[in-house]
Amino acid sequence: MTRLNNEVAIITGGAGDIGTAHVESFFKEGANVIIADINEEKGKLISKNYPNNTSENKVIFVHHNSTDEKSWKRLSSKVIDEFGKVSILVNCYGTNFRERYINQNLENWNTILNVNLTSVFIGIKELIPFFKLSGKGSIINLGSLASLRGSEYSPAYTASKTGLIGLTKSTAIAFAKDKIRCNLICPGHVDTNFIRNNSQYSPNDWTTSINNPENYNERLNQIPLGRLQTPQDIANLSVFLASKDSEMITGSIITVDGGITI
Secondary structure, three states: OOOOOOOEEEEEEEHHHHHHHHHHHHHHHHOOEEEOOOHHHHHHHHHHHOOOOOOOOOOEEEEEOOOOOHHHHHHHHHHHHHOOOOOOEEEOOOOOOOOOHHHHOHHHHHHHHHHHHHHHHEEEEHHHHHHHHHHOEEEEEOOHHOOOOOOOHHHHHHHHHHHHHHHHHHHHHHHHOOEEEEEEEEEEOOOHHHHHOOOOOOOHHHHHOOHHHHHHHHHHHOOOOOOOOOHHHHHHHHHHOOOOOHOOOOOOOEEEEEOOOO
C-alpha cells in the first residue's frame, strides 16, 4: 500500500534535481503532484514522463514564481480547480551569491532573503486556508547546513536558511491545532548539477572537489558515512514527513548530511 494515496502535493522547485526526485517519489507513493517552477521548459518535460490520462494519480506542471504573491494565488487556484484540495507543500528551491561578508552586495542580500525566506512565508500563508479545508497539512521546507552554522562566504544565504528554522517552528506552533505540520530538512552536500556546474565556488569548495579526483576523497573523509548525499536521500525523508507515519512530528529540524554536523 502506498503512503500518499489521494494526497495532493505541491513541489516548488520541482524542476530542479532535488525537486525532480521529490516528484518521482511522491508520485510512486500515490500522490497527485504539482511541479511548480519558473523553468517552464524543464517542468513540462518532466511532467510528460507521467501518465495523466488515467483515473489514478497524476503529475501536472504549473509555471510559478515563488517570489510573486500573485503567482502563489494563481498556483493555489489552479491546484484547487484541478484536484479540489491541497495537503502537502514541499519548498525545495533557493538561490545564492557567493560573497565574503565584507563584500556582500545589498542587492544580492535582498534577493537571497526574498527567494530563500520571504517567498516561503508568502507561500505558506497563501496555502494555510486550503490546508485547513483539507483538515490537515504537511509543509516541508528545505534548509541547508547553513541553517546550522555560519559561513564567511555566504552571510545572506546563511541568514536566509537560518531564518527558515524560526519560520518552520512558528508555522508549526501556529497551526498545530489545525493538524497542519511543518518541518525543516537540512541537507548536507548533495550531488546535483547545480553544485557540479556552479562557477561561483572557490577551489576549496565542493563543486571543484567533485570534479577534481585529487581533492574528492579528502572531502569525502569529512563525511562520517563516506559519501555525498543524493536528491533521493532528501526525497525519501520528505515522503516520510508527508505521510501518516510522521503525524506526531512537527517543528523538527532534521539533518540529512551523512553525519557531517556531528
